[in-house]
Amino acid sequence: MSLSAHLPALQVVLPLLSAPLAVLLRHGGLAFAIVTAGAWAAFAAAIGLWLQVGEVGTISYHIGSWAPPWGIEYRVDRLASFILLLVSGTAAIVLPYSRASIEREIPRDLHYLYYAMFGLCLAGLLGITITGDAFNVFVFLEISSLSTYVLIALGRDRRALAASYRYLIMGTIGATFFVIGIGFLYLMTGTLNIVDLGERLRAVQDSRPVLVALAFITVGVSLKLALFPLHQWLPNAYTYAPSAVTAFLAATATKVSIYVLIRFWFSVFGETLIFHKLPLPQLMLGLSLAAMFAASFIAIFQDNLKRMFAYSSVGQIGYITLGLSFDSVHGLTASIVHLFNHGMAKAAIFLLIGGMVVGLAGRGAVSPVLTFDKLAGLAKRMPLTCFGIVLAGLSLIGVPGTAGFVSKWYLIVAALEQGQFWIVGAILLSSLLAVAYVWRFVEVAYFHAAPEGSGKQEAPLGLLIPAWLMVIATTWFGLDTSFTVGSALEAAQQLVRVGK
Amino acid sequence: MIGELFEHFSYLVTVFLMVTGLYIVIARGNLIKKLVGLSIFQTSVYLLYIAPGKLLGGTAPILAPQYGIYSNPLPHVLILTAIVVGVATLALGLALAVRIREAYGTIEEDEITALDNARQDMERDPDR
Structure with a gap:
């Protein structure tokens, strides 16, 4: 071997x-x-x-x-x-x-x-x-x-x-809900293998324990994914x-x-149950839209840079779950691509923020909590860090040429496919909220005057290089989509074929 | 009606423990009490798995002519793993409670939230 x-x-x-x-x-x-x-x-x-x-x-x-x-x-x-x-x-x-x-x-x-x-x-x-x-x-x-x-x-x-x-x-409640769901599935089918579960569940799809299992698993996992x-x-x-x-x-x-x-939705419970017999897509659509608007809106009013991007994560997860609510190959593709692209962009942003903490703490005076008033004029002191955050921020907004654009494009395609034009409007409108919170950073870092006597103090190279690798990946996957979209499309087709 | 209740006795106990545990987690503000609730909640799941695995008169699955009915041993093995997970979670939760007590001087959730909020207001507006 x-x-x-x-x-x-x-x-x-x-x-x-x-x-x-x-x-x-x-x-x-x-x-x-x-x-x-x-x-x-x-x-x-x-x-x-x-x-x-x-x-x-x-x-x-x-x-x-x-x-x-x-x-x-x-x-x-x-x-x-x-x-x-x-x-x-x-x-x-x-x-x-x-x-x-x-x-x-x-x-x-x-x-x-x-x-x-x-x-x-x-x-x-x-x-x-x-x-x-x-x-x-x-x-x-x-x-x-x-x-x-x-x-x-x-x-x-x-x-x-x-x-x-x-x-x-909360995580333990989520995981316990998940294991309760698995328990019900095991009681109904006598198997734990995911492929085997998917096949055997078809016979008992409408029974109440299976529906209960679906509810427990969906809520439990939703807790872990911060829906x-x-x-x-x-x-x-x-x-x-x-x-x-x-x-x-x-x-x-x-x-x-x-x-x-x-x-679990596609390989275990199957599309027929999720999308045709239960109102799960509508529910998912509602929660996703709520995440896209409410969480992004809350992000705008945060004083702490890290917390702002944390709320932005909740909003971006909304886009990923939105793709799941469409019941189409394109919707699923959009979800998977956005999952990847958003992961890249957020990793880049948080890595750069980490560099910022180290760079600012170099003078000793700054506490690790990065409130906006500490970032005034930061672009002069840390040009590379700030430029990286702006680039990754553009991907959060979904500007063409960044990875975020690609995934939003597929989301819009999926929405148009279903003839739901208002969702397209919602996606564009919620992107404006992303513009607002990214702009808050840009305004403070680029247009506010730096405090007196602060020289250039870029983050150490050991922190900048990994962070910029992520930034470059974000841009790269915005221009060359053959890897991300190709993989996601293939994955989505596989899942949908099995789930039918 | 009563007969039906007793037929599903193990499920009733399971659901009762489950809901009790979850209620304690949500309703109590004391960090230790919350963990107690969480443990009860997790324990109910052990019962959910193990009770249906037992058949009355069933033996361990030994292939021998004198035994016809077997109980399913797999749930026990699964729950052994879940118990380990539960113990680890409880231990970590208690350790965190100790650290929180050292850092905040309290293990009441509302007091911790009040302290956090005061700190956040100070960060927002340092002059106050």
Whole structure:
């Protein structure tokens, strides 16, 4: 057996192993090296899997050679391989960044624990994506969630603790709802394998336990993905977590939860139940629009830069779920593309903000809480950082030439396909709200006078380079869409074909 | 009516625990009490899984001529994992409560929120 046959297992095992090793080594530098190596290996495995899926189609890997549906199966189709790339790629960029970033945000004797938690979180997120077993999804969900709570609590402000606690309560309720749903599905079908579940559920689709399971799973996962109005945990968690953690979570954690929702809706319950028998699309449409408008509107009035972009995340998640409400290949494509593009843009923004914190703290006077009055004239002092945020901000708005435009374009195409012109208007109108909050940053950073006696003090290169890689990716995927849209379209076609 | 209730006795207990736990999480402001509620809520799920796996008169699935009815062992294994998750969550939650008490001097949610709001107002308008 060659190594490439075991890529699905290695994908999860390598980062998972790096975490306990980091704890055993008890040394910041060594822990950094080993967890980063694990993340890069995972990224390499994800690239390998993406190529393999292109050659041989869906990969089914039997853990311990136990055949599904009895054994646990790792299943990589186009969608899973795409999300694996996003998650492991983000980790591969954020980890080198965190070395310089956490130096100022986390006491040095805790660094090895930070890396261990990061490795666990990464392994959990990759596991959720790759596994083909419903209960396994829950276990990985909890692995990633528990390590996320710790990562958030490492923030320097004491409000990080309260935010982490709140997230722990809401996240656990969400995960428990999810596992209740799985329990009902298991009672009805006697299987936990996702493909097998999908086939067996067709016979009992209309029974009440299945509907209850659908409700529990949808609400539970919606809590984890911060669907408006279940997003209460998100703004504080993003605001007070260490910068590198915020960047990683914003790009991956909610996105993987959306993946779980797509997986269960399309591969398990099937389109007929979701879209034709139940009013779920209408419900999703309403909540998505509420997120797009309410959360973006709240974002405009935030005084804290990080919190503003956190609310913007809630709004952007609205666009992703909006695509799910259309019941069409184009709608689903838009969702998947936006999931990827928004992950990139938000990672870029939060990485740059992290650089800003370090750069401003260089003088010692500035606290880590970035309120707008501290950013006056920042563009003169940190031209590259500010320009990067503007570029990524343009992607949040959806200006042509950025990745955000591509995904909004597909959303509009999907809306037009259904003849719902008013949704097109809503998308454009809510983009104006994004203009408003991005403009707030531009106004303060570019047009307000800088305080006296402040020279140029760009963020350190170790922070700028990873952040700018993300900014360049945002622009790149706005111009060349063959990878993102190609993968998403293929994934959507696969899902819709199976779900019929 | 009563007979039907007893037929679904295990489900009734499960639902009662589930709702009780969730209510405590929502209604109590004390961080420790919230965690107690969360634990009760999670425990109800263990029952939801395990109770239907048991058949009256069923044995462990041993392939032997004298045994005809088997109980399903898989839910037990699943719930073993869920128990570990529950313990880890509780431990982490309690650890956070300790840290919050050190940082804020209280474990009442409304007091913490008040302290946070005061801090936020100060950041917004430092002169006040």
